[in-house]
Amino acid sequence: MKPSIVLLNASERKYGCSSQLLHVAAEGVRDAQGKFEIVHLSDHTIKPCSGCASDVEKFCKYPCLIEDDDFNAIASKLIEAQGFVVATPVYWYAPNGVLKNFIDRLTSLENMIDHVGKSLLEGKVAGFIAAGSDSGVMMAISYMVVAFNSMGVHIVPWSMAYTHSQDPTEDVQAMMDAYNVGLLVTKIARILMKNEPVGYESNVDLERLKRKVERIKREFDGQRALRMNKFKLSQ
Numbered sequence: 001m002k003p004s005i006v007l008l009n010a011s012e013r014k015y016g017c018s019s020q021l022l023h024v025a026a027e028g029v030r031d032a033q034g035k036f037e038i039v040h041l042s043d044h045t046i047k048p049c050s051g052c053a054s055d056v057e058k059f060c061k062y063p064c065l066i067e068d069d070d071f072n073a074i075a076s077k078l079i080e081a082q083g084f085v086v087a088t089p090v091y092w093y094a095p096n097g098v099l100k101n102f103i104d105r106l107t108s109l110e111n112m113i114d115h116v117g118k119s120l121l122e123g124k125v126a127g128f129i130a131a132g133s134d135s136g137v138m139m140a141i142s143y144m145v146v147a148f149n150s151m152g153v154h155i156v157p158w159s160m161a162y163t164h165s166q167d168p169t170e171d172v173q174a175m176m177d178a179y180n181v182g183l184l185v186t187k188i189a190r191i192l193m194k195n196e197p198v199g200y201e202s203n204v205d206l207e208r209l210k211r212k213v214e215r216i217k218r219e220f221d222g223q224r225a226l227r228m229n230k231f232k233l234s235q
């Protein structure tokens with residue numbers, strides 16, 4: 001089975017730099033024998049998160065309770081897929097607003113930990129693209145890496161491509177990186193498809209871990225005493 005990869009474009013400008021680099025990533029997906037679908041968030045309505053989880057954690061679940069927009073339909077594509085590449089314009093040192101709203105709404109997938117014991121994004125594979133004109137691309141990318149990783153997503157090696165150019169074809173590094181983001185997301189997705197799922201383990205013997213730390217702390221006390229003695233002697 002071919003890995004299926006969603007290519008998510010957050011820019012309103014379907015012809016813009018984020019979209020251009022996403023199309024380069026698509027070539028990487030193709031060359032790694034994956035299949036892909038490009039989703040432009042601008043074709044859809046994504047309302048802001050209404051914060052159910054902050055009322056009662058369990059209220060937040062997938063499908064998201066906001067049903068009169070397109071979030072659940074796009075989220076279902078992510079659930080079906082093995083991986084995704086997210087491309088965003090940099091707006092004020094961050095992903096743009098519609099992507100931030102989309103990520104907030106993904107809490108409904110992540111919060112399934114409380115309902116089925118696992119985030120619905122756990123085990124997915126992701127890479128990122130950001131387009132800016134001066135500074136902030138790394139802040140936008142770092143934000144996406146942290147947010148998606150905290151939802152259980154595997155972040156691939158060489159997971160990021162970015163440009164400051166208004167013509168990405170002149171930015172050789174960005175083109176190479178975007179191609180590799182698509183290629184590596186697909187290759188890693190294929191590897192993971194063949195293996196048993198790797199996920200967060202909640203069934204942990206905490207008492208054993210506490211005993212281990214107590215043992216280590218006693219060792220540390222000895223080390224601290226030795227250093228204190230050394231300082232005293234050198235004074």
Ligand SMILES: Cc1cc2nc3c(=O)[nH]c(=O)nc-3n(C[C@H](O)[C@H](O)[C@H](O)COP(=O)(O)O)c2cc1C
Nearest residue numbers: 011016017018089090091092093132133134135136
């Ligand atoms: C509201 C707004 C805020 C922006 N803020 C930043 C910024 O903080 N840093 C930056 O490098 N570029 C910023 N830009 C420039 C865009 O990131 C840049 O034009 C980018 O190419 C747009 O992506 P797109 O071509 O995919 O639409 C901003 C543009 C807009 C419209």
